Amino acid sequence: MPAATKAKPVRLRVATATKGAAKAASKNMKEATYKANKLQVLRDRNNNAMTPQGRKMLGHSSSSPSINSSERDDEIEALKVKIARLKAQKAKKTMDNEPKVPKPPGEAGREFNLQEEMLLGNKNVQWNAIKATVRDLIHEAGMRRGITYRNQPKEKVAGVLVAARKAQPYLKRFIDDWATIAIMKQALHNFKHNPLRSHQVNTSNNSDDEDGAGEEEEPLDEEEDSDAEEPTA
Structure with a gap:
């Protein structure tokens, strides 16, 4: 048989x-x-x-x-x-059909390099464009500077996540928007410690220098480091 x-x-x-x-x-x-x-x-x-x-x-x-x-x-x-x-x-x-990318353990800038984990290690133009988009959306949403990510209004955070996926479809591949959230945390962290910094990214960061190193990530404060409950977008 x-x-x-x-x-x-x-x-x-x-x-x-x-x-x-x-x-x-x-x-x-x-x-x-x-x-x-x-x-x-x-x-x-x-x-x-x-x-x-x-x-x-x-x-x-x-x-x-x-x-x-x-x-x-x-x-x-x-x-x-x-x-x-x-x-x-x-x-x-x-x-x-794009493979979905799970969040690595730890926190961006401390346990892992966000640009590398987003598979953009040698794509500085795209990496800088995505960061600029998220930062501009944070500004447009009226999210308060000097306030950490976890203390921002959830409806504003959710609005930024939805708008970021639409403006940068590449962000859709990251499960539960973890990459966008990491960029938001870093941007708000920088706003907090650099109150005079403009929300706009220096245009020199968006040049076609694909071989140059990306912007260095700063580790977040302890209160920003914890995985707080994320808003549903």
């Missing part, structure tokens, strides 16, 4: 199904794009604006759609909408 086929692990089955869905979406998008391009070529031919690429495309086709110009224009617009929708779906699936 043949041995029973060993079932694939759940994670493997999910990954396989996800890859299949992504391939199907990519195929649909390619087909829609090709059809839209072909219809555009036919419209260009009617308008005596045929390009060499268009002539080549028609040369590989055995027949042309027998539709009038108005119908062709409508179909082109419909296909453009479909392509845009498929691209958005593909981008969302890509983001949803």
Whole structure:
């Protein structure tokens, strides 16, 4: 009696199904794009604006759609909408499938380097842009300087977390917004100890120097170091 086929692990089955869905979406998008391009070529031919690429495309086709110009224009617009929708779906699936990064033990600046744990060790431009975004959002939310993170109004903290994910989608991959919270803690800590510092980041930190070292992290005070209850965003 043949041995029973060993079932694939759940994670493997999910990954396989996800890859299949992504391939199907990519195929649909390619087909829609090709059809839209072909219809555009036919419209260009009617308008005596045929390009060499268009002539080549028609040369590989055995027949042309027998539709009038108005119908062709409508179909082109419909296909453009479909392509845009498929691209958005593909981008969302890509983001949803990004591996989620758990918070490492300890506190940023003391037990671990935040830039490294965010996988941005050699990406200073992106790292500085994310920090600048969070700092600006703190300022826009009206969070009080000189007040530690744990004592800030929870609704303002939650608002910053939501806005940060929208402005910097990269932050979505960090479980429970731990990376954004770490940046907020550091920014508020710096505001507390440097009251004259502007909320805006020096533009020199955002230069395209991807080989330069990132801004050094300062360890937080003991009262900021504890893992207080985080607001739900």
